[in-house]
Amino acid sequence: MNIKVFVDSDVIISSLLSDRGAAYALLQSSLVSCFVSQYSVDELRKVVDRLSLEQADLNALIKQLSVARVKESLVVIRSRHARYVHDDNDSHIIAGAITAKAAFLATYNMKHYRCDFIKEKLGILVYTPAQILQYLRSRN
Secondary structure (H helix, E strand, O other): OOEEEOOOOHHHHHHHHHOOOHHHHHHHOOEEEEEEEEHHHHHHHHHHHHOOOHHHHHHHHHOOOEOOOOOOOOHHHHHHHHEEEOOOOHHHHHHHHHHHHHOOEOOOOHHHEHHHHHHHHOOOOOEOOOHHHEEEEEEH
């Protein structure tokens, strides 16, 4: 059974920039099911434009992922999940991870999240892609 991993936008962007890093390896791993939310996809489209990356590359990557459809509006998400993050603009990532029933949240922005609180209250481990890959290797 694959481990569910909710992927922060920075990991997606990193995988688009390089096919040699941990972000790319995590997204290509057959041991995980990677998720984003519809809010993450919207955010990613803007970042790809800002960085002058190819939307087609993003679209191809999104097709490989599962999209967790968060039912709440961003206003509701911020009010419910702001306590888990240091910037309430990241609240949608927590809502997506909960919706996906993820075991892990993959991010390079560890400082954006209240990792211990998320683990305690939600049972979701917040790790970098390399840490998740290391965990997967230790299981085999």
